[in-house]
Amino acid sequence: MIDRVSDKTAPRASLAAVLVLACAHTAPGPSPAASVPRARVLVSADNQPPVVMGVWAAYAVAVAAQATTLGHLDFAIEVAAREHLAESWKKARAEQRATDRDLDLLADVRDAGLMREYVLSYLARPGWTVGAGDLARLDLDRWASWQRAHLPPDHRAATGAIVTGLPPAPVAGAELPGPEIDPLHSSCQAVRPALERALAAWERQERALPALPLSVPSQDQLVLAFKQAAPSPRAQRNGIVLVSPRVLNVAFVAGFCAVDRAAWPAAEALLRHAVALSPATSNVRGELVQALIMEKRLDEADAELDAALALPDTACRKAALWRKRGYILFDRGKLVDSYRAYAHSLDFDAASPLARSEMTLIVKTLRAAGSYDEKVLAPLVAPAVPNQLRVTSCPRQ
Numbered sequence: 001m002i003d004r005v006s007d008k009t010a011p012r013a014s015l016a017a018v019l020v021l022a023c024a025h026t027a028p029g030p031s032p033a034a035s036v037p038r039a040r041v042l043v044s045a046d047n048q049p050p051v052v053m054g055v056w057a058a059y060a061v062a063v064a065a066q067a068t069t070l071g072h073l074d075f076a077i078e079v080a081a082r083e084h085l086a087e088s089w090k091k092a093r094a095e096q097r098a099t100d101r102d103l104d105l106l107a108d109v110r111d112a113g114l115m116r117e118y119v120l121s122y123l124a125r126p127g128w129t130v131g132a133g134d135l136a137r138l139d140l141d142r143w144a145s146w147q148r149a150h151l152p153p154d155h156r157a158a159t160g161a162i163v164t165g166l167p168p169a170p171v172a173g174a175e176l177p178g179p180e181i182d183p184l185h186s187s188c189q190a191v192r193p194a195l196e197r198a199l200a201a202w203e204r205q206e207r208a209l210p211a212l213p214l215s216v217p218s219q220d221q222l223v224l225a226f227k228q229a230a231p232s233p234r235a236q237r238n239g240i241v242l243v244s245p246r247v248l249n250v251a252f253v254a255g256f257c258a259v260d261r262a263a264w265p266a267a268e269a270l271l272r273h274a275v276a277l278s279p280a281t282s283n284v285r286g287e288l289v290q291a292l293i294m295e296k297r298l299d300e301a302d303a304e305l306d307a308a309l310a311l312p313d314t315a316c317r318k319a320a321l322w323r324k325r326g327y328i329l330f331d332r333g334k335l336v337d338s339y340r341a342y343a344h345s346l347d348f349d350a351a352s353p354l355a356r357s358e359m360t361l362i363v364k365t366l367r368a369a370g371s372y373d374e375k376v377l378a379p380l381v382a383p384a385v386p387n388q389l390r391v392t393s394c395p396r397q
Helices: 020-026 050-070 075-096 101-112 115-122 132-137 140-150 188-208 219-229 233-238 245-260 264-277 282-294 298-309 315-331 335-345 353-369 374-380
Strands: 015-019 040-044 161-164 212-214 240-242
Touching: 040 050, 050 075, 050 161, 075 101, 075 115, 075 132, 101 115, 101 140, 115 140, 115 219, 132 233, 140 219, 188 245, 212 219, 212 233, 245 264, 245 282, 264 282, 282 298, 282 315, 298 315, 315 335, 315 353, 335 353
Parallel strands: 212 240
Antiparallel strands: 015 040, 040 161
């Protein structure tokens, strides 16, 4: 799932509640109290100087004014509010010689012209839509470079004021089944009726969506998913909407179970849809590779495998992908290259019994054929110790 970034706020006991109506003169647009009387701004008062509290309050009032007009918070509202916050802070710190680490950083983001990218990376959540105009303005390559140079890997976006009383953004697919359809906890046969109902429900919802849906399971995959989905004609025309991670789970499990029952065309269609929903999720592409392998469409399998291997991933998943490469090369009759691929998988999962057994099979095959080249293969042999072998299972993304 896309985890909401934990906003940096003070303990509830130190929050000062400010009615939006009292500050409405600082916010653009209509008075939010007129449309949502219960909307309130909560400003952190925990060791914050008045100038910092003031700019955060103005930020939250701006959010409330626009979000109450729309009915909920969304991407463009957050971007505009943080742009306003950064500009307000730059003016305030110049006038009062103030400093604040989080606000100084946000001002740097604003000066770099990367606020959209910042909000997408750290604050985007299911239910938000990135319109075609904002999508066209994203510069994700420049953002990646700036992010590496200016932000630590564990950076979290700070929020010194929040708005309560607003309804949440509607999230397409949020009512679909979740862990109960996991085939690791039940059989594919047992969950098939629930999967079919979920797929039909999602198909109806998807047709009604105004933008291209993305269903991304983790925040760190979001920018890569946008980068890969942005060239889509539908995305360029209508933008991208973030839907529930449950949508991806339904499509992936349905494809996984189609592979399980050897329904290759159905598996391919379902898994290609899953890849479109989350193009930066490697295990989804890996399952599509499996379906293509079984259909003997090895060139397409190789292309999907290249795409999966290019993604940042855990060692466990990298090992699984390299084992798939070994399988494809074996199927192509390139046994030495297959051996090398399996051997490379051991760099990521040194105790894999599958990789070692396949390497042993390759050596036996080459010896039987009279073409075993010990100079090529012997340095790569890593004999397995039976009582040290273990079967690994990668955590779900």
